[in-house]
Structures are given as structure tokens and as C-alpha cells.
Amino acid sequence: MGDHRILLLGPPGAGKGTQSKNLAEAYGLDHITTGDALRANKEMETEYGTPGEYMDAGELVPDPVVNEIVVTALEDADGFVLDGYPRNVEQAEYLSEQTALDTVVFLDVPEEELVERLTGRRVCSECGATYHVKFDPPEEEGACDECGGELVQREDDTEETVRERLRVYRENTEPVVEHYREEGTLVEVDGEGTPDEVFERLRDVVEG
Numbered sequence: 001m002g003d004h005r006i007l008l009l010g011p012p013g014a015g016k017g018t019q020s021k022n023l024a025e026a027y028g029l030d031h032i033t034t035g036d037a038l039r040a041n042k043e044m045e046t047e048y049g050t051p052g053e054y055m056d057a058g059e060l061v062p063d064p065v066v067n068e069i070v071v072t073a074l075e076d077a078d079g080f081v082l083d084g085y086p087r088n089v090e091q092a093e094y095l096s097e098q099t100a101l102d103t104v105v106f107l108d109v110p111e112e113e114l115v116e117r118l119t120g121r122r123v124c125s126e127c128g129a130t131y132h133v134k135f136d137p138p139e140e141e142g143a144c145d146e147c148g149g150e151l152v153q154r155e156d157d158t159e160e161t162v163r164e165r166l167r168v169y170r171e172n173t174e175p176v177v178e179h180y181r182e183e184g185t186l187v188e189v190d191g192e193g194t195p196d197e198v199f200e201r202l203r204d205v206v207e208g
Contacts, residue, residue: 003079004029004206005099009177010107011169012162013114014191015198019107020083022199023206030077034066034084037073044069063091071098088172089179103206104180107191107198111166118162122151 004027010016017033024031038061042052046068054061061069070085071094082101086092095101109117120133126149131138138145155161180186189201 005080005082005102006206007082007095007101007104007180008107009105009173009180009186010191011109011111011114011173012165013117014107014109015195016083016107018195019199019202020081022195023081023202026199026203027079027206029079029081030073032070032073032077032080032082032085034070034087037069037085038066041069041072044072063088063094067091067094070095074099086176089175092176092179101185104185104187105202105205106177106180106186106188108188109191113192114166115159115162118157118165119153119159121154121157123154124149125152126150 004023006023006029008016008020008023020031020033023029038051038055042055043050046065048062048065051061051065051069054065066085070082074080074082086095116134117132120135122131122133122138123129124131124144124147127144127147129144129146130136131144131151138151142151143149144151156165177186187205189198189205191198
């Protein structure tokens with residue numbers, strides 16, 4: 001295992017999931033997401049109950065529970081890439097009390113590029129394979145390469161929904177970016193280009 005402690009920030013569609021996996025594989029790190037940590041510890045008892053109680057009821061898991069679950073996951077890792085946490089400044093401050101980060105990266109992508117990436121996604125209605133009309137199209141338009149199923153646009157990938165997701169992100173999570181910028185720990189990386197090009201920029205930062 002590596003010993004890098006990396007936080008990857010960015011809006012929906014910036015490629016955090018892809019690049020987190022790339023970094024985890026390249027440096028032998030744990031890829032830690034809030035969702036994975038909560039699912040893996042659904043029954044973990046906290047002062048505020050278990051994550052599963054909130055998840056099963058379709059409710060947001062409260063910050064204190066999320067904090068405890070994520071920190072437990074970090075304690076089990078020699079090195080990690082953190083993706084999707086912290087989502088607000090209070091979580092960021094809690095995280096800084098629990099662990100020291102080596103690298104805080106913000107993947108910077110213009111909004112119109114994000115909209116194009118997110119609205120262009122298509123999912124196979126049969127097997128769930130994903131494509132993109134521009135960046136990763138199927139061999140035959142509208143049909144899955146894997147099983148021939150119909151490719152559909154998910155409801156949360158329509159332009160109206162995407163722009164609302166970006167608005168919510170700006171309202172809730174951009175203050176976290178500002179928090180690390182004011183701390184002087186934030187490194188901005190150009191998130192435009194192919195995944196390989198973006199990953200090379202990230203490697204330069206991590207190894208710099």
C-alpha cells in the first residue's frame with residue numbers, strides 16, 4: 001500500500017470517480033467514497049443510530065454519522081483517495097482534526113463542459129453498460145455493444161436536472177473548495193481533456 005493521503009474535489013461530471021480509481025490503482029491506495037463507506041458499515045452503531053436506519057428510510061444520513069463512518073474507513077487505510085467527502089465546511093474541519101492530508105486537488109471543468117458530459121451519458125436498459133454520445137459512443141447508435149439492449153438517458157442526466165445538480169453543488173460544496181483555497185492547501189488541476197491527459201496532470205501534482 002502507498003501512504004499518500006489525497007482528497008479529490010470537483011463538481012458532478014468532473015471525473016472524480018474515474019480519477020480516484022486511477023490514483024488508487026497507480027499508488028496502491030484505498031479509494032474511499034462516502035457511499036461505499038456507509039454501505040460497508042450500515043450496521044455500525046453510533047451515538048445517532050446506524051447509517052442503515054437513515055438509508056432504509058430514504059433519509060439523508062446526518063453529518064455526525066457520516067463523519068464517524070468515513071473516519072473509521074480512513075483509520076483502516078495506510079493511504080487513501082477520498083472522493084465525495086467532505087461535502088460542507090463543518091465536515092472539512094472535522095476531517096482536518098482527524099487526519100493530515102498530503103494533497104487536496106480540485107478538478108476544474110467549465111460548466112458547459114460538465115453539462116455536455118452529463119447529458120450525453122446513455123445507459124443500457126438491459127445490462128446497465130454506460131456510453132457517451134460524444135466521448136464513448138456505441139458501435140451502433142442507440143444499441144448496446146454488449147447485449148444489443150436499448151440505450152436510454154436516465155432522468156437525472158437531463159439538462160434541467162444536471163443544471164440543478166450543479167446549482168446544489170455550488171451552494172453546498174463550493175464553500176469546501178474555498179475553505180482549502182484559503183488554507184493554502186488547494187491545488188487546481190485542469191479537468192478538460194481525455195482521462196489519460198487529466199491523470200498525467202494529477203500524477204505531476206501528487207509526485208511534485
